[in-house]
Amino acid sequence: MIPAAFEYYRPKDMEGVLAVLTEHGDDARVLAGGHSLIPMMKLRMAEVPHLIDLQDVAGLGGISVSDGTVRLGAMVTQSDIIADAVLADAAPIMREASLQIADPQVRYMGTVGGNVANGDPGNDMPGLMQCLDATFTLIGPDGEREVAARDFYESAYMTAREDDEVLTAVSFKVPEGGYAYQKQKRKIGDYATAAAAVQIVKEGGTCARASIAMTNLSDTPVYSEAAGAALVGTSVTDSDIDAAVQAMLGDIDPAEDNRGPVEFKRHAAAVILRRAIARAWSRA
Amino acid sequence: MSKKMHIQLTVNGEAQEFLAEPRELLIHTLRERLNITGPHIGCETSHCGACTVTLNGKSVKSCTVFVAQADGAEITTIEGLGNPDKLHVLQEAFKEHHGLQCGFCTPGMITRASKLLEENPSPTEEEVRFGMAGNICRCTGYQNIVKSILAAAAEMSASKEAAE
Numbered sequence: 001m002i003p004a005a006f007e008y009y010r011p012k013d014m015e016g017v018l019a020v021l022t023e024h025g026d027d028a029r030v031l032a033g034g035h036s037l038i039p040m041m042k043l044r045m046a047e048v049p050h051l052i053d054l055q056d057v058a059g060l061g062g063i064s065v066s067d068g069t070v071r072l073g074a075m076v077t078q079s080d081i082i083a084d085a086v087l088a089d090a091a092p093i094m095r096e097a098s099l100q101i102a103d104p105q106v107r108y109m110g111t112v113g114g115n116v117a118n119g120d121p122g123n124d125m126p127g128l129m130q131c132l133d134a135t136f137t138l139i140g141p142d143g144e145r146e147v148a149a150r151d152f153y154e155s156a157y158m159t160a161r162e163d164d165e166v167l168t169a170v171s172f173k174v175p176e177g178g179y180a181y182q183k184q185k186r187k188i189g190d191y192a193t194a195a196a197a198v199q200i201v202k203e204g205g206t207c208a209r210a211s212i213a214m215t216n217l218s219d220t221p222v223y224s225e226a227a228g229a230a231l232v233g234t235s236v237t238d239s240d241i242d243a244a245v246q247a248m249l250g251d252i253d254p255a256e257d258n259r260g261p262v263e264f265k266r267h268a269a270a271v272i273l274r275r276a277i278a279r280a281w282s283r284a
Numbered sequence: 285m286s287k288k289m290h291i292q293l294t295v296n297g298e299a300q301e302f303l304a305e306p307r308e309l310l311i312h313t314l315r316e317r318l319n320i321t322g323p324h325i326g327c328e329t330s331h332c333g334a335c336t337v338t339l340n341g342k343s344v345k346s347c348t349v350f351v352a353q354a355d356g357a358e359i360t361t362i363e364g365l366g367n368p369d370k371l372h373v374l375q376e377a378f379k380e381h382h383g384l385q386c387g388f389c390t391p392g393m394i395t396r397a398s399k400l401l402e403e404n405p406s407p408t409e410e411e412v413r414f415g416m417a418g419n420i421c422r423c424t425g426y427q428n429i430v431k432s433i434l435a436a437a438a439e440m441s442a443s444k445e446a447a448e
């Protein structure tokens with residue numbers, strides 16, 4: 001379990017990061033918490049001749065909530081998210097989801113930037129970012145640009161980020177209404193068999209808006225617009241939830257793996273979404 | 285082989301300086317280079333927590349950290365918590381409450397538990413179980429580990445109150 005040799009860089013600013021990325025192209029990669037990348041390097045499933053550690057790069061930390069917008073620097077860790085009272089108040093779904101990721105040791109290291117940039121369908125933050133309609137800020141040699149989370153994921157490990165770009169922040173509007181992040185996993189430290197992120201707004205007893213996204217049920221996170229639409233205008237009864245679940249099942253495309261056959265995953269997805277909607281509605 | 289790097293660490297209060305390849309894993313540095321063999325290698329795949337150390341105030345799995353990332357860091361291992369002549373409260377509690385059988389997971393358990401109690405000095409049973417979820421034990425069934433940690437927490441608050 002020894003990774004292949006690499007050159008190690010620990011620049012203090014983004015200029016330094018971009019210089020190495022520009023010089024070495026896809027032979028270079030950034031390292032955030034390392035808890036997705038290092039296991040892959042140890043298995044020699046990833047080879048990174050030039051590794052750029054982001055830990056000292058200024059300006060990549062911090063959680064802020066202002067003017068109705070939540071912003072998290074790329075190097076904010078899952079344990080930072082769990083500990084932040086202002087964030088827990090503005091977007092409690094972030095804390096609820098983070099508490100269901102991995103275990104305490106991993107959460108001290110794993111960053112939101114690494115989690116969303118990684119492109120692994122098993123990661124929880126990408127689905128959550130679909131639900132929140134987040135925006136990712138990327139910086140590259142040609143400057144900064146913003147990409148909607150809903151446009152970011154192309155296929156497993158393939159995203160809209162270019163090899164010479166770094167993700168610097170994620171941001172989203174302070175979510176409204178009730179929320180739930182519901183996840184089925186085989187054990188602590190396992191990725192989801194199925195997970196659902198739900199935000200739902202109740203006005204006068206009916207559902208005014210709903211946003212629903214699913215994790216690890218396709219080679220990208222799934223934003224199910226149809227599932228949300230199925231709830232709008234209803235009073236979210238059991239049969240309304242059934243309709244939303246049916247709509248979601250039309251949007252996912254799970255593959256058989258060691259977490260089970262396709263039929264089982266579809267079953268788990270339905271159970272998890274049903275629970276997530278009910279919980280989000282009860283909090284709306 | 286890549287270029288060796290000059291690394292500086294403070295481990296259990298002692299300064300360490302050496303040359304190492306950046307890819308060296310921190311657990312190998314501790315065990316093989318510095319002869320600090322308290323942290324164990326269980327799974328080597330980031331799952332079991334036997335290799336847990338405290339790195340700049342965070343509990344981390346040292347099999348999933350490159351020594352280069354730790355350059356400049358402060359590290360505490362089980363050796364820094366107590367020794368046979370002066371056991372840490374947690375070590376005493378594990379001994380008293382049968383919190384170990386083979387002992388393989390114990391250094392990681394206690395190192396993690398020390399950080400947990402620092403962050404949450406009077407946890408509930410559920411909080412202990414949740415906070416210790418990154419450490420696997422194949423012997424005890426966890427009951428006595430939880431009991432030991434709760435006992436240590438009570439002991440630590442009692443002696444803190446006595447001091448006040």
Ligand SMILES: Cc1cc2nc3c(=O)[nH]c(=O)nc-3n(C[C@H](O)[C@H](O)[C@H](O)COP(=O)(O)OP(=O)(O)OC[C@H]3O[C@@H](n4cnc5c(N)ncnc54)[C@H](O)[C@@H]3O)c2cc1C
Nearest residue numbers: 032033034035036037102110111113114115117123124167
């Ligand atoms: C035992 C275990 C269980 C886990 N369980 C879960 C789980 O249930 N759910 C879950 O979501 N995750 C899980 N993880 C993964 C964990 O949350 C990772 O830490 C996270 O996915 C990646 O974050 P990182 O900061 O460690 O990124 P790294 O491992 O450092 O990087 C991951 C990838 O993203 C790229 N990258 C990192 N930061 C940036 C950036 N700012 N800009 C551009 N590219 C970047 C890297 O180059 C690399 O390709 C688990 C990990 C372990 C070890």
Ligand code: FES
Nearest residue numbers: 326327328333347
């Ligand atoms: S040896 Fe590091 S987590 Fe198992």
Ligand code: FES
Nearest residue numbers: 385389421422423
């Ligand atoms: S006491 Fe044997 S593994 Fe825990």
